[in-house]
Amino acid sequence: MEIICTYTYICVVKLEQAIQSTKFKSEVQKAGLNILYTAWWLKTVMSRELKEFGLTHEQYNVLRILKGKHPELMCVKDIACRMIEKNSNVPRIIDRLEIKKLVKRATSEADKRETVISLTQSGIAVLEASTKQLDAAYADTITICEADAASINELLEKIRENEN
Template sequence: MSNIEKLISIKTFTSEHHKGLISLIFVGNWIISKHQQFFRQYDITMQQFNILRILRGQHPKAASINTLKERMLDKMSDVSRLVERLRKAGLVERKSSEMDRRAVDVMITPKGLELLKVIDNEIECLEDTLKDSLNEKEVVQLNRLLDKMLDSY
């Protein structure tokens, strides 16, 4: 009996593809849960962290809401709402775009940059999820297989 069969108490899968899909979903949810738990201590969500990292990459330039939407890992996120929460926490600033008054530019604040520095010192524990299970060669193979799946995205 495989690990996934034990973990979800299922006896058989309709195919290896079915088993692989269920395993990916299970592992994905497990990793998301670990991330949510980690970011809770900083009073931010995974999506807010993603926005802060995008903005740090743009720094000192601003990013538009559309740029943030395009670069987000979670494409279902309501970026405007996330940015507003980050603004209220003092982690980002919003201002009307100088190029297009209807658009909004977002910049990370010094407080946001400082929070990312703190998180950077601790975030390695999330990578341990892979390091504890897979060696370097296996991670390279995993990345290759995931890239292959993303070809059809």
């Protein structure tokens, strides 16, 4: 078992500190906890930056997904399948964005079951301003190199190999 790990000490100490635990059954078990903790940390960093724009983490994601197709309209299910957390209740998130007048709802002409969503000018402005600030915060906070990031991507796909 050959592990190249120049940060062994920091590794162990940091997750241990975070969850006050030293007893891990294995590196695999520890990796699970580490992924959960890191995800929580990322969301916290994100939420902190979004707060001044009156956006939550999930509301921002919906705006970002809409921007990806803009000016094309998207229906609710197309937004839902792009969400990171697959059980997100997209209609309800859209409710809140609609109240803030960042998006508009309409019934699809082609299929009246579908609700199509569009970004308003205000929605675009808020998204751009918050994205700018978020990117800056991430750049300050996450300083790993592209190669390390690529390794993470490879290893996480490997973990989800038996996704079902």
